[in-house]
Amino acid sequence: xxxxxxxxxxxxxxxxxxxxxxxxxxxxxxxxxxxxxxxxxxxxxxxxxxxxxxxxxxxxxxxxxxxxxxxxxxxxxxxxxxxxxxxxxxxxxxxxxxxxxxxxxxxxxxx
Amino acid sequence: xxxxxxxxxxxxxxxxxxxxxxxxxxxxxxxxxxxxxxxxxxxxxxxxxxxxxxxxxxxxxxxxxxxxxxxxxxxxxxxxxxxxxxxxxxxxxxxxxxxxxxxxxxxxxxxx
Numbered sequence: 562x563x564x565x566x567x568x569x570x571x572x573x574x575x576x577x578x579x580x581x582x583x584x585x586x587x588x589x590x591x592x593x594x595x596x597x598x599x600x601x602x603x604x605x606x607x608x609x610x611x612x613x614x615x616x617x618x619x620x621x622x623x624x625x626x627x628x629x630x631x632x633x634x635x636x637x638x639x640x641x642x643x644x645x646x647x648x649x650x651x652x653x654x655x656x657x658x659x660x661x662x663x664x665x666x667x668x669x670x671x672x
Numbered sequence: 673x674x675x676x677x678x679x680x681x682x683x684x685x686x687x688x689x690x691x692x693x694x695x696x697x698x699x700x701x702x703x704x705x706x707x708x709x710x711x712x713x714x715x716x717x718x719x720x721x722x723x724x725x726x727x728x729x730x731x732x733x734x735x736x737x738x739x740x741x742x743x744x745x746x747x748x749x750x751x752x753x754x755x756x757x758x759x760x761x762x763x764x765x766x767x768x769x770x771x772x773x774x775x776x777x778x779x780x781x782x783x784x
Contacts, residue, residue: 606773
């Protein structure tokens with residue numbers, strides 16, 4: 562059974578600081594997704610990572626995937642308040658028909 | 673708006689009642705998924721359809737839950753004899769085969 566663990570579960574940051582969220586998963590997969598969720602809202606797709614060594618960047622967020630280590634990271638550069646949300650990683654199974662989500666990282670960026 | 677649409681957005685019901693949620697996927701997507709999310713947790717897979725065929729069901733989907741996608745377009749998720757533990761956000765997503773999932777806004781269920 563595929564298990565996905567994120568850490569930290571909660572992160573409080575000052576604006577302007579950098580930090581990394583980690584996503585570990587238990588079985589082989591080459592599909593990893595990062596989503597953002599605002600309170601009471603649905604999931605917004607941020608990144609799709611489909612190969613070992615994939616790196617994608619959008620604004621202050623950068624995601625990477627190491628399939629050998631079964632690890633993905635979401636790096637936040639110079640955080641701003643608008644990034645406050647919960648971030649989920651999700652790993653696809655090899656059949657490509659199911660995502661298993663991590664428990665989420667609740668990010669709060671303080672002025 | 674051509675995204676995934678879910679109705680109703682919020683349903684409050686008494687324990688023991690039946691509820692039904694509807695999902696309209698992105699029109700060209702042949703896969704449709706249902707997930708459940710409880711407060712403070714990540715979404716959990718319930719079931720998925722490819723066209724009208726229900727291909728996989730999670731063990732979370734007890735016999736009180738039934739999902740249909742009769743014509744391969746919209747889908748319904750029915751919960752019979754609701755329990756307080758059913759209170760959650762029910763998320764629908766759609767995709768092309770092996771494609772990225774796009775999620776709807778969700779249907780929040782509160783069982784009193």
